[in-house]
Amino acid sequence: MSTARHSPVRSIAAHAVLAAYTIIALFPVFVIVINAFKSRKAIFRTPLELPNAETFSLIGFETVLKQGDFLLYFQNSFVVTVVSLFMVLLFGAMAAFALAEYRFKGNSLMGLYLALGIMIPIRLGTVAILQMMAASGLVNTLTSLILVYTAQGLPLAIFILSEFMRQVSDDLKNAGRIDGLSEYRIFFRLVLPLVRPAMATVAVFTMIPIWNDLWFPLILAPAEATKTITLGAQVFIGQFVTNWNAVLAALSLAILPVLILYLIFSRQLIRGITSGAVK
Amino acid sequence: MAQATKKSRRWHIAVFLAPAVLIYTAIMIIPLFSTLQLAMYSDVENSQVFVGLQNFRALFGDPQWSDQFWNALKNNTWFFIVHMIVQNPIGILLAALLSSPRLRMRSFYRTAIFIPTILSFVIAGFAWKLILSPLWGVAPNLLDFVGLKSLFQPWLGKEAYALTTLALISVWQFVGIPMMLIYAALLSIPDELLEAAECDGITGMSQFWKVKLPLILPAIGIISILTFVGNFNAFDLIYATQGALAGPDFSTDILGTFMFRTFFGFQLQLGDPNLGAAIATAMFAIILIGVSIYLFGIQTRLRRYQF
Numbered sequence: 001m002s003t004a005r006h007s008p009v010r011s012i013a014a015h016a017v018l019a020a021y022t023i024i025a026l027f028p029v030f031v032i033v034i035n036a037f038k039s040r041k042a043i044f045r046t047p048l049e050l051p052n053a054e055t056f057s058l059i060g061f062e063t064v065l066k067q068g069d070f071l072l073y074f075q076n077s078f079v080v081t082v083v084s085l086f087m088v089l090l091f092g093a094m095a096a097f098a099l100a101e102y103r104f105k106g107n108s109l110m111g112l113y114l115a116l117g118i119m120i121p122i123r124l125g126t127v128a129i130l131q132m133m134a135a136s137g138l139v140n141t142l143t144s145l146i147l148v149y150t151a152q153g154l155p156l157a158i159f160i161l162s163e164f165m166r167q168v169s170d171d172l173k174n175a176g177r178i179d180g181l182s183e184y185r186i187f188f189r190l191v192l193p194l195v196r197p198a199m200a201t202v203a204v205f206t207m208i209p210i211w212n213d214l215w216f217p218l219i220l221a222p223a224e225a226t227k228t229i230t231l232g233a234q235v236f237i238g239q240f241v242t243n244w245n246a247v248l249a250a251l252s253l254a255i256l257p258v259l260i261l262y263l264i265f266s267r268q269l270i271r272g273i274t275s276g277a278v279k
Numbered sequence: 280m281a282q283a284t285k286k287s288r289r290w291h292i293a294v295f296l297a298p299a300v301l302i303y304t305a306i307m308i309i310p311l312f313s314t315l316q317l318a319m320y321s322d323v324e325n326s327q328v329f330v331g332l333q334n335f336r337a338l339f340g341d342p343q344w345s346d347q348f349w350n351a352l353k354n355n356t357w358f359f360i361v362h363m364i365v366q367n368p369i370g371i372l373l374a375a376l377l378s379s380p381r382l383r384m385r386s387f388y389r390t391a392i393f394i395p396t397i398l399s400f401v402i403a404g405f406a407w408k409l410i411l412s413p414l415w416g417v418a419p420n421l422l423d424f425v426g427l428k429s430l431f432q433p434w435l436g437k438e439a440y441a442l443t444t445l446a447l448i449s450v451w452q453f454v455g456i457p458m459m460l461i462y463a464a465l466l467s468i469p470d471e472l473l474e475a476a477e478c479d480g481i482t483g484m485s486q487f488w489k490v491k492l493p494l495i496l497p498a499i500g501i502i503s504i505l506t507f508v509g510n511f512n513a514f515d516l517i518y519a520t521q522g523a524l525a526g527p528d529f530s531t532d533i534l535g536t537f538m539f540r541t542f543f544g545f546q547l548q549l550g551d552p553n554l555g556a557a558i559a560t561a562m563f564a565i566i567l568i569g570v571s572i573y574l575f576g577i578q579t580r581l582r583r584y585q586f
Contacts, residue, residue, distance in 0.1 A: 010379075010483075011379070011381070011382065014376045014379055014382060015382075015383075015384075017372070017373075017376055018373065018376055018377070018388045018392075019388075021369075021373060021388075021392060022387075022388055022391045022392060024451065025391055025392045025394060025395055025451070025454075025455075026391055026394065028395075028403070028406040028407060028410055028451075029394065029395075029398070029406065031406070031409075031410060031417060032406050032409070043415075044415065044416075047415060047416070047417045047420065048417065048420065048421075087298075087302075090298075091298040091299040091302065092299060094294075094295040094296070094298065094299065095295060095296050095298075095299035095300065097295055098291075098292045098295035098296045099296075102291075102292050104289065104292055110296070110300070114299070114300070114303060116308075117303065117307055117308075119504075119508060119566070119570045120311065120563070120566065120567075120570075121508065121512040121566070122306075122307050122311075123512055123514070123535075124311060124314060124512075124559045124560075124562055124563045124566075125307060125310030125311040125313075125314050125559070126310075126314070126542070126559065127310075127314045127317055127542060127552050127555050127556045127559060128309070128310035128311070128313035128314045128317060128556075129306065129310045131313075131552075132309075132310060132313075147302065147306050148306055150302050150306070151302050151303050151305075151306035151307040152307070154299050154302065154303050155303070158299060183291040184291070184294075187295070208396075208397050211399070212397075212398070212399035212400065212401075212515075213399075213515075214399070214400060214401060214514075214515040214518065214519065215514055215515060218518075219543075230399045230401050233399075233401050233402070234401045234519055237401070237405055244415075247405070247409070248409075251402055251405060251406060254399065254401070254402050255398060255402055258397050258398060258399070259394070259397075261397075262393075262394065262397045263390075266390050266393070269393075270386075270389060270390075270393075270459070
């Protein structure tokens, strides 16, 4: 082992840089969350101290839960994300299977057509999407958001999943065919369980932008009953700029769900990114 | 017999493909093209009239619109440049450090640095807005702590700094993405290659520059194009922190906020869907040009380095 690669000076320097950047990355989140639990006076007087017995206060959270419909917004976000995710995964996997498994005329052309959407943001079609949703009476419904997010998520899902479907052994599928399984059964019973890890990766990639999106909720579903948590937090924070307790509490509440989701899925996400780039 | 199975198979293909293709075509491809088409029309006395390229002429030449358009394009370009010169080098540096052998707490660093990326723009934007606010004073206090309080400015409120500050906030949020992709690319370099380099006496920094960097160039290319598409499509962060008017005095206006304002109208300005569509078309063209340059120019050249 060469000394240059493992010298202690080098490793201390690496730790110093990484630790410094970790502090930069987490500092804003930390400041927001600790101050959300403080009284108004303490927020201004000692913004960088942890809440103690004297400064601890939940007044911000009380305001938020009383005034904003945070639970409803949360529910809307949840419904939109879960349903879109389900549709992206199911339809994406079906299309990926068709592209990976069968030879038919226009196969690669279809693959290219579906892959176009990876590079071209769906947002550029907003004007026409809104007109279409208005014409079909879907404005201010969660359905409109679900449709848009499904369309948005499909290209990448198909692209990644068809790579994985190609790796499923042909012998297994042919054995299934000899046993008389229909193509549908082969897909649902044999192939789908085998690509489950890839599905989980695609799920995480699809979920984060849907949960965090501001543009489409703002345009397609801004009504009180259909607001998502991102839009709700945006509007709420905009209205209560002077109520610092409420703003900080609202920010903390909005951070919480993604943070929990991330901590649950982070291993899958990281594995997905690393395995995706490793050919 | 063979004919029959072939035919019955065809139906499966259609059934498997149909839902995805239908939704994708109906919600993404058709609206994209009708937006391009809409850009060629104008609303005259409540009916749509074909005006050809007149909307684009207004957008590029009529001072009422073109000033805002070129301003937004200029800001957008600067936004992108800041990402390229700050975000991507930091991402590469972090990835190089993370991939150094025998590093402890690797997954902790990775997870922590990636956390901002999963937060929504609304949260990231407001968190920084509060921290940088002269009213609250976390930033001045911190600068005071290191004796640099005189450097403090209301960075988000001054025309000269606001856009760069927002770009840096966006860099803070998204540095996790280049970090992860480069990290993955570095992991995929075969060990034998690095050992061979070591036998030749190429170690440490020079090993990074001479051996690893050429090998991760394709990943840097992908990151650059992702940054480009993401930046020229950006909207949320600016809207969440500075509002639809992209203040102060439009100094942070980018194509996304300009399109939003033009499409919906804002305060005294009336919404004009056709002109909004024209801006979307211009954005589409810009993104298409960038992607084409990447695909035909950069990617084919980068392939030579691959094994």
